[in-house]
Amino acid sequence: MLEVLRNPTYGKLFSAQVVALLGTGLLTIALGLLAFDIAGGDAGIILGTALTIKMLAYVGVAPVIAALTGHLPRKLVLISADMLRAAVAISLPFVTEAWQIYLLIFVLQAASATFTPAFQAVIPEVLPDEAQYTRALSLSRLAYDLEALVSPMLAAALLTVITYNNLFVGTFLGFVGSALLVIGTRFPKIDPSRPAPFFDRLTRGVRVFWRVPELRSLLALNLVVATSTGMVIVxxxxxxQGQLGRPQTDVAILLAAYGTGSMIVALALPRVLDKLPDRTVMLTGAFILPLGLVAAAALIASPASASTWVGLIGTWCLLGAATSLILTPSARLLRRASNETNRPAVFAAQFSLSHACFILTYPAAGTLGAWIGLPVTARLLAGVGVAAAIAAWLAWARSTPAGALTKRESETAASTQ
Incomplete structure (x- = not known):
């Protein structure tokens, strides 16, 4: 897997992703603690609202920015987005009101909605071989899991000597480091998208999704992921802290368990995907996630004890593993259904459409958790996950048995511009 890092361009881009995600991981912990500091037991409502604003920025900004910046060098787009994120991050320690959280989160996530699809779209051009690209996806999944593993561990260590507000400084340094690494990277020559009306450019990626059966199934799989992720993050x-009465460091430990499960699967997937089709792997994860939420509901409803805590750690690990089964191979489908000119639009569409699911699950997880309790909330989210998994299975069942795009489908989808 690590041989892809021998590519100097990908090596620097991967390093940029790692340092940015380390900073983002510190932000996740600090934001949750800030919300709890402001609202106490109602922190879930504030955090759920802030994360919903984040998703609204993702859904609304990503396709618009992809349409507006399609003619610009991707390197310039990435650097500009990183510097804006750094500026917002350094402002967060001064927040004292919930509305300030909402405003800054919108700006920061709008910048992330610019950076992430552009970053993801350039990797297939750097690594055109699918086997190498698959291994890069696993490394990318591992990098994302730093937010749920290494960053919480680092946060737990830092919280023993500093207050949580200082964690935002780490976020600032992560984004600055990412920008510096992108500046030092030599990008491949990529032809800009051909001139077209703005609305055509805005809807280009969505039209590819509509024409490819696997990508329509991916929409339902995104909802399955959102049900469990909403419960975990919010x-x-x-x-x-509120229900179990455990210390702040245990928040980081439970999130680290989630990241551990995801990393274990990400490490194993390149070899698994060499033998099994994407469909089998991704749908397996889709049916495991609701079962994990049902198990979480049972544990949360049981009396607090050492065995309950161990069970929750194991369940969070299972949820992370199943999430990785879906998310890691998903970019393979996007790559096959696009070409170098419409790829930013396709990745932006996936970024936007997948995060649209969180607009439903984040506020549901936070508000329902405060109103009717965490066990009932977990069971309701599990029910939504089962329905979405069945929809994904039915949609993909009408496609090729191996879960791969046919040559004709790929050419047709890629020509949609």
């Missing part, structure tokens, strides 16, 4: 801090 309610972990409420569960640990």
């Amino acid at each position: 309610n972990t801090v409420v569960l640990v």
